[in-house]
Amino acid sequence: MPSLPSFDAATNKCENPHVVILGAGASIAACPSGDKNGKILPSLQNLETVVGIEHITAEIESSVGTLGAGFEEKYSNLITIGSHKQEIQEINDKIHYYFSQLELPDSLTVYDYLILGLREKDAIFTFNWDPFLLQALLRCSGVTKPPNIFFLHGNVSVGVCQGCKVKGNAGQSCGRCSSPLTNTDLLFPVKQKNYNASGFLINEWNALRDYLKYAYFVTIFGYRAPFTDVEARQIFIDSFGINSSREFAEVEIIDIRERKDIEDSWDQFVFEQHYSVWDNITGSQIYKHFRRSCDAFAMASLQCHPVPEFAPDGISSVSDLREFARKLYAEENSGDKLWKDHKNPFGP
Incomplete structure (x- = not known):
């Protein structure tokens, strides 16, 4: 039976997570002209x-x-x-x-928006091999408590201890047994990805299952869920399908493909018309309601009290975005009710 998301009217906060799933399109959007040193970010086509x-x-x-x-x-x-x-x-x-060898440009990228625009209750799951997500996490650290990060394939920045089943930064040692962390596998046969091949991948995919069961907002950025990857598609569909709040949840897809192609890819995942499609992160809930994505959606859909957008428009540097996020983080932890002075346009 459907159940409402966890919303606290005393604080106007929604505790259900915002889940982000990243594919190669997100990294290409972060570096459309190449990385910091002009190196091209490859796609599977080239x-x-x-x-x-x-x-x-x-x-x-x-x-x-x-x-x-x-x-x-x-x-x-x-x-x-x-x-x-x-x-x-x-x-x-x-x-x-x-x-x-790839490096994020010094300029502001989509990864900075994701790290600073989400909260610690939220999660980012990436299929990408590149180090951009962790590089953004590093340069945005010390401002807020970041979202949780998981890797659904291997990643060049991540090392694992198979014995202790823990992950860490590549090149470092296990914090439990002090053994050197080993590189994660990047390539899997498309005909059988076998996401249960290692303890590392089992943990990451189990986390995805758990988060999708409770997600109130899902953003899919640059990932097409290819029909050849049968195992991954089924995990997405099954896990979100048993989400008791799915009928109230929303999915947004950031992709530059034709809309029909996008809808065909995700038709079995979304609930009825509860989705939107954008060709740029600036159209997304994460950007428009920075650090308030689920809260703002709950205010509009559950409380019938839409709140104004608060996007980092005009901000063009990582340092300025850090300061923008810092102020919002302080508000979150002040004990004050979000939008306490905002009058409901539909009545008291």
Whole structure:
């Protein structure tokens, strides 16, 4: 039976989480002209060319025949063949090295908005290999309590201790047993992603299941939920499907694809017409109601008391966005009721 989200009328705060799911489109939006040093952020469509592994796959195909139409299919078939282990390792090493060299631009990016625009009750789940999310977390630290961060694939910034089943920064040691953290795997065969392959991935995907069960707002940024990734799609659909507040929740999708393609991708995930589509983060609830995304949505939909937007318009530097977030964070912890002086436009 449907149940209302957890909303405290005494503070005007909603305690249900805002969940963000990131795909490659988010990182491309963060660095549309390349990273800090002009390095191109590859997509799966140009990965072989940008990273410089075309010659490896071409040489393999000269002996075994065509591996497939795109990199994911080629890699998946290469794993299925079961030979060329040295070449497979070389492909993995080159991709890991390329992505580990990427750096966020000094200018304000979508990742800064996400880290500072969400609260500690919220969560970000990323499929991306690049280090941008953790780099944004580092440069935005010390201002607020950040959202929780999880990695649904491997990531070049993350190391794991398989024995203790904990994650940390790549290159560091386990805080429990002091063993060096090992790199996370980036590549998985598209025909069988096997998200239960390691304790690290099991924990990350279990967290996604838990958060989707209670999410009041979901933002999907630059991730298309490919139909080839059957396992991931089913986890999304099943976990959000048993959310008791799903009929009251909202999904927003930030994507530059045609709207019909977007709707086809997420038709089984959203509830009826409870979704919106944007081509830029500035249209999103995270941006328009900075650090108040779920609260503002609850005020409008549950309390029939819409509140004014409070977006970081005109802010163009990380330092200024930090100060903008700092003031909001102070208000959150002051004990005052949010929007206490705002008059309901529909009545008392």
